[in-house]
Amino acid sequence: MKARVLIRPKAGILDPQGVAVEQALPALGFEGVTDVRVGRMVELEVHDESQLEDMCRQLLANPLIEDFEIVGADADGAAS
Amino acid sequence: MRIGVVQFPGSCDERDAVAACQTADGAEAVLLWHRDADINGIDAIVVPGGFSFGDYLRVGAIARFSPVMAAVIAFANNGGPVVGICNGFQVLCEAGLLPGALLANERRRFVCRQTDVAVSSTATPFTGGLAEGNVLSIPSKHQTGRFYAPEVQLEQLEADGQVVFRYANDSNPNGSLNDIAGVCNVARNVVGLMPHPEHAVDVRTGSDDALALFASLAGGVSAGV
Numbered sequence: 001m002k003a004r005v006l007i008r009p010k011a012g013i014l015d016p017q018g019v020a021v022e023q024a025l026p027a028l029g030f031e032g033v034t035d036v037r038v039g040r041m042v043e044l045e046v047h048d049e050s051q052l053e054d055m056c057r058q059l060l061a062n063p064l065i066e067d068f069e070i071v072g073a074d075a076d077g078a079a080s
Numbered sequence: 081m082r083i084g085v086v087q088f089p090g091s092c093d094e095r096d097a098v099a100a101c102q103t104a105d106g107a108e109a110v111l112l113w114h115r116d117a118d119i120n121g122i123d124a125i126v127v128p129g130g131f132s133f134g135d136y137l138r139v140g141a142i143a144r145f146s147p148v149m150a151a152v153i154a155f156a157n158n159g160g161p162v163v164g165i166c167n168g169f170q171v172l173c174e175a176g177l178l179p180g181a182l183l184a185n186e187r188r189r190f191v192c193r194q195t196d197v198a199v200s201s202t203a204t205p206f207t208g209g210l211a212e213g214n215v216l217s218i219p220s221k222h223q224t225g226r227f228y229a230p231e232v233q234l235e236q237l238e239a240d241g242q243v244v245f246r247y248a249n250d251s252n253p254n255g256s257l258n259d260i261a262g263v264c265n266v267a268r269n270v271v272g273l274m275p276h277p278e279h280a281v282d283v284r285t286g287s288d289d290a291l292a293l294f295a296s297l298a299g300g301v302s303a304g305v
Contacts (some may be wrong), residue, residue, distance in 0.1 A: 009183075011222065014255070016188045036146060059145070062138060062174065066180045 006037035006069045007061045010016055039066070081296045082266035084112040084122040086152065086168070088143045093165065100278035101126065102296030105170060113273045114146040119158045122159040124205065124297055125152055126190040127168030129221075129276060140170035140183060145181035149175055161205035161297060162270045166222055169262070169272030178265055183271055185222070186255025192221040194286055198248040199260050199276050201241050204264050206271045209296035216289035218275040220253050220261075227256035227263070237263060245273050264295055 009015045017038035027034045042060050046052060052070050061068040083101045087094045093132070094111060099196035101109035103121070109126075112119060132143035149171070156162045156177050172178045185191060187240070197206050199214045229237060234257055237243060245262030252259045262273025277290030 012227075013183065014186060016184050016186060020188060046214055059141060060137070062141070064230070066181060 002043065002045050003037055003049060003052055003074065004071045005042040005044070005052070005056055005060055006039060006071060007042065007066050008037055008068075010065055013065060030050075081107045081123050081300065082121055083107055083124045083126060083283050083298065084119055084126055084231035085109055085126045086112045086114065086132070086148055087128075088130070088132035088146060088171075090132045090134055090181040091167070093129035093276065095277040096129040096276075097126050097165065100281045100294050101298065102291070103281050104295045107294070111149055112169045113118050113172040114143070114148045116175065117151045118179075119155060120285040122160075125155060125163070126193075126278075126297075127162065127164040127171055128278065129153070129166030129168060130166055132171060133165075135224075136172075140167060140174040140233075141165075143171045144174040145177070150282050153177060153217075156265075156270050158259040159267065159269050161171045162298055163206050163297060164270075164272035165276055165278060166225070166274055167238050167250055169274055172272045177270045178263055179233060179242065180227055180263060182274070182285045183227055183228050185253070187188060188223075190221070191225075191253040193219065193234070193253065195251040195253055195261070195275055196248040197251075197273075198246045200243045201264070201268075203241070204268050204271050205245060205300065206293050207290050207298065207299050213250050214292075216277075216293075217287040218280045218290055219286065220275045222254070224275055225254040225256065227254075227260040229257065234258065240266065242266070242268075242269055245275070259301065 022036040056068040070079040085097045098109040199210045247259045264271045280287040281292035
């Protein structure tokens with residue numbers, strides 16, 4: 001199956017990239033945007049989806065500083 | 081005393097680290113290629129700075145699984161002295177040999193300047209020859225050097241005296257919690273720091289304040305351990 005893993009900085013940890021984006025948006029006229037957090041997305045094809053959680057804990061995310069969320073993805077790549 | 085300096089693809093400070101180790105009397109330093117898991121005859125290990133594996137995914141995350149790291153982890157768990165500098169510090173945190181993690185600098189900039197670094201603990205193999213409170217001028221050059229540990233863990237590190245180096249004189253370049261520049265593990269044989277002592281061993285390049293650190297490492301001096 002195709003899977004996606006969403007990785008975000010843990011709540012409460014300063015995210016300088018999120019701050020930069022949040023400060024850039026008003027400059028373009030987009031007002032009222034708060035709490036911007038920038039993370040990353042890993043897309044992968046796996047035979048055994050039961051291994052995904054271990055993959056996240058051991059490599060894809062650092063659980064000390066990041067939260068991860070495993071989401072499925074269908075064949076055309078849209079998250080389900 | 082034979083010191084092994086680990087080299088990953090993307091390391092860039094390994095030769096300076098070798099040269100810095102060899103400033104110490106009686107020290108011989110050799111490079112350890114990341115694929116080579118044989119570290120026989122090595123008395124101390126330095127994991128140097130750079131951008132191992134391009135910093136892909138997360139700093140230090142990929143290097144941590146190199147074959148040599150299994151040997152480094154076994155060496156450390158056996159009490160062997162290990163020092164991680166900058167990217168090496170990040171790798172040792174990812175490997176679970178050191179507490180905490182390094183996050184993107186608070187101000188999102190790559191910093192590259194001399195920093196004042198105070199010795200907070202002399203009870204490690206790297207600082208045994210110094211005095212607590214000694215302030216060393218050592219360059220910092222990184223974009224991901226903000227030390228972070230969850231509050232409870234941070235309090236424990238402070239209580240146990242595991243903070244080994246602290247930025248002094250308002251020179252914290254990255255927003256590290258409690259001005260932490262370097263820490264050690266509970267057993268105190270593994271030390272990591274963001275500033276680059278291997279670039280502070282010759283006054284012609286700014287400072288030779290770090291000579292005493294490499295002399296400590298090579299001398300096996302470890303006050304209080």
